[in-house]
Amino acid sequence: MRVTIVGCGALGGLVGARIARSGNEIQILQRPGSTLKRLRSRGLELDDGGTVRAFAAKAEADPSRLGKAPLVIVAVKSYATADVAPLLKDLLEEDGLVLTLQNGLGNAEQMASFIGTDRVGAASCTYGAYRDAEGLVHAGGEGEIRFGPMRLGREWKAVEELLAGSGLQARHVCDPRPDLWAKLVVNAAINPVSALTRRENGHILACADTARLAKTLTLEACRVARAEGMPFGEGTMWPQVRLVIQATSGNRSSMLQDVLAGRPTEIEAISGEILRRGRAFHLRLPATATVRALIRGLEG
Numbered sequence: 001m002r003v004t005i006v007g008c009g010a011l012g013g014l015v016g017a018r019i020a021r022s023g024n025e026i027q028i029l030q031r032p033g034s035t036l037k038r039l040r041s042r043g044l045e046l047d048d049g050g051t052v053r054a055f056a057a058k059a060e061a062d063p064s065r066l067g068k069a070p071l072v073i074v075a076v077k078s079y080a081t082a083d084v085a086p087l088l089k090d091l092l093e094e095d096g097l098v099l100t101l102q103n104g105l106g107n108a109e110q111m112a113s114f115i116g117t118d119r120v121g122a123a124s125c126t127y128g129a130y131r132d133a134e135g136l137v138h139a140g141g142e143g144e145i146r147f148g149p150m151r152l153g154r155e156w157k158a159v160e161e162l163l164a165g166s167g168l169q170a171r172h173v174c175d176p177r178p179d180l181w182a183k184l185v186v187n188a189a190i191n192p193v194s195a196l197t198r199r200e201n202g203h204i205l206a207c208a209d210t211a212r213l214a215k216t217l218t219l220e221a222c223r224v225a226r227a228e229g230m231p232f233g234e235g236t237m238w239p240q241v242r243l244v245i246q247a248t249s250g251n252r253s254s255m256l257q258d259v260l261a262g263r264p265t266e267i268e269a270i271s272g273e274i275l276r277r278g279r280a281f282h283l284r285l286p287a288t289a290t291v292r293a294l295i296r297g298l299e300g
C-alpha cells in the first residue's frame with residue numbers, strides 16, 4: 001500500500017520506517033528545513049534497537065508533488081494541525097482515509113471539517129521515539145496504537161492489517177475517544193514533568209517527589225475526563241501511567257525533545273486543553289495549572 005506520512009518527526013519517522021520495512025511505499029510531506037534535507041539525501045532512517053536502516057521515501061514540502069494515497073498518517077505537532085488539515089484533500093485518493101497519531105484532543109475534528117468525519121480515524125499511540133542531535137530517529141520503547149473512526153461507516157480493517165504487518169502493536173476500536181482521553185492523561189502526567197526536570201521518562205518514578213507530582217497530574221486530568229463522561233474511576237489511570245513510564249523509561253518525552261530543541265511545545269493541546277475543559281465544570285486543577293505556566297515560561 002502507498003502511505004503518506006505528514007510530519008516526519010520522531011514518531012512519524014518510527015511509524016513510517018516500520019511501514020516501509022514491511023514492503024509498503026512511503027511518501028513524506030515535510031515542511032522545508034533540516035529534516036526534509038536529511039530525508040532527501042539519506043532516505044528515511046531509523047535506529048530500531050541498535051540497527052540503523054534507511055528506507056527509500058519520496059519527501060516533498062509541496063503536496064502537489066506527491067502521488068495521491070489511500071492512507072495518510074498525520075504525525076505533526078498538534079499546534080500545526082490547522083496548517084495541514086486543508087492539504088489532506090490533495091493528498092488522498094477519492095476514498096482515502098486519514099489516521100492521526102497526534103497528542104492532544106481536537107485534531108481529528110479539525111481534519112474532519114475538510115474531508116468528512118467518516119474518513120478520519122484517531123489513534124492513541126504510546127510508542128516512544130526520539131531524534132538525536134544529528135536528526136537520526138531512534139525507537140524509544142514499544143507501545144500500542146489503538147485507533148478507531150470518528151464516525152462509523154468506513155472499513156478500517158486494512159489499516160489495522162497494515163500497522164500490525166509492520167511490526168506495530170495495533171488495535172482497532174469502535175470509538176477512539178476514551179483512548180484519546182487516556183493518552184491525554186498519560187501525556188499530561190509525563191510530558192511536563194520530564195520537560196521541566198530534563199530527564200528521561202523513567203526518572204519520574206525514580207524520584208519520589210516527581211512520582212507524586214505525576215500522580216497528582218494524573219488524578220486532576222481524570223477528574224476532567226470523568227466530568228466529560230469518560231469511564232475513568234478514581235485511581236484507575238495511575239497504574240497505566242506508571243506502565244507507560246516503565247515501557248518508555250529510556251525515552252525523552254516529546255515535550256522534553258521540543259524544549260531541548262528550542263521548539264514550541266504541545267502544552268496547550270495537553271495541559272491547556274485539560275484546564276479549558278475543566279473550567280467548564282468549575283474544577284480546580286492547581287498542579288496542571290502550575291506545570292502549564294512553567295512550560296509556557298520555558299517556551300517564552
Ligand code: KPL
Pocket residue numbers: 103125126127128129186187190191201244248251252253254255
Ligand atoms: O507520548 C509520549 C510523548 O513523549 O509524547 C510518551 C508515550 C509519553 C512517550 O514519551
